[in-house]
Amino acid sequence: MEKFELHILGCGSALPTTRHFSTSQVVNLREKLYMIDCGEGTQLQLRKSRLKFSRLNHIFISHLHGDHCFGLPGLISTFGLLGRTADLHIYSPKGLQEIMGPMLSFFCNGLSYQVIFHEFETKQPSVIYEDRSVTVTTIPLKHRIPCCGFLFEEKALPNHIIREMVDFYQVPVYELNRIKNGADYVTPGGEVIPNSRLTRPSDPPKKYAYCSDTIYKKGIVEQIAGVDLLFHEATFAQSEAARAKETYHTTAEQAALIARDAKVKKLIIGHFSARYEDENILLKEASAVFPETILAKETLCVSL
């Protein structure tokens, strides 16, 4: 099975605490790393995670609140000190480049690599990144400022060749790639060997959805239906439901309702308000609605 892991670097909310860093995560998909959000201290947490800095080329910023992007100048600067040469792509709602530009051009002057900013609209889902392993689509959320989550959809791997059958039919090596990708084999004698006899399907591709920060928004259920893992913010417990609505955040119970309605396989909640010294109250409330819930935690790694 190909690697598809989620690493939590930080899962606190706006106010840092002694237990939580502000938001950042890394998706490790087949040894390529994709960062989601980059709060202050992300580079420290990235180093602790032992993930390889050089495998990270894409950073997705959900929205322009400080606790989701104040770690960028330090990360960019450190990559420069380490002699990075590969381009670094940063995807975000409009404005990030203008806002961070003066800091970056002063402190990261003469970088050994390029930082390339990409802006996305936040009203409609749109594919903002694609490579041979993954497609990343925005999930429009509703927060105090323009904000999107991200849907990571793994691409199907080619089928696995069944070595014994290929040997049996004496399939030439140059035909193997076509067969992996679904073609039938025609023998020199004209016999058609159906692909299904020569290959077994690879593992079904997986999906990860990241939804933070947002008010309880049922509208996202359709887009994230059936994902293998959903990260949803759960800033507050139900007793603070009014406060959640007022500040455009979600309660743990509401996050679980989204997970249940979207029939996801697993829910991980985070973006905890600093007021909770013990997040088990959030876990309890969410699990009552959707039992397959876990709490995010710094250094936690979840395999999909």
Added chain:
Amino acid sequence: MEKFELHILGCGSALPTTRHFSTSQVVNLREKLYMIDCGEGTQLQLRKSRLKFSRLNHIFISHLHGDHCFGLPGLISTFGLLGRTADLHIYSPKGLQEIMGPMLSFFCNGLSYQVIFHEFETKQPSVIYEDRSVTVTTIPLKHRIPCCGFLFEEKALPNHIIREMVDFYQVPVYELNRIKNGADYVTPGGEVIPNSRLTRPSDPPKKYAYCSDTIYKKGIVEQIAGVDLLFHEATFAQSEAARAKETYHTTAEQAALIARDAKVKKLIIGHFSARYEDENILLKEASAVFPETILAKETLCVSL
């Protein structure tokens, strides 16, 4: 004795490691806090230190390298979220306000308090701050960009009244403040009681000098002579003396030579290069020249 403590929040250098945060310290002088430098993650370390955020009104930035100031946006933003109302004063070499301005005006829009930037020249020592407890003077250093250390000089406290003598001479209460400040007492009968019989001197005022980042610069010895505590950067061991010179940093041995020549009471070294997994080599080299040396360490608190 009045409180005069140094809290180390971070003592790494430009590249963060799993063991060190980038540079930041807090001087606690009679329960007023003064921050020196503010690298990424400072607000997290400040919270861990349990020092009271509300007692911090002044931040001194030695120079405009990211590892000495990338923590400012997060700190300023958090103070706002906590509802701070007192002005926050930031002292630095020229340019900080222009560089951070766009980020602050976007992310910290509508702050409940004022951030006031003060610029200082870096060529000559100058008093940049003074209140009734302390005077802060710049210590011109020599780094790749304009850079100053800071000399914190405590102001003398009034003498202590000797209760028994004051009772003996039946000194009226309204005379006590004058006597604390050095006046003699004249009895109703005209007898002059010298101040020295009525008071004991308070503890001699103390001095703390912070010197980072800098190439080995003997010129500072005179200004910091006799301080109670000297923090001096010691980025490298002696084997990297050439690299230290090239990058305008100091070796541990050189830091100790400064301490010895300045006849300081105690030396604390920090700003360790990420290459040292164990800084005891730096301690050993410094101690050989100046035995009263200690290693900086996150969460360390030194009383002067």
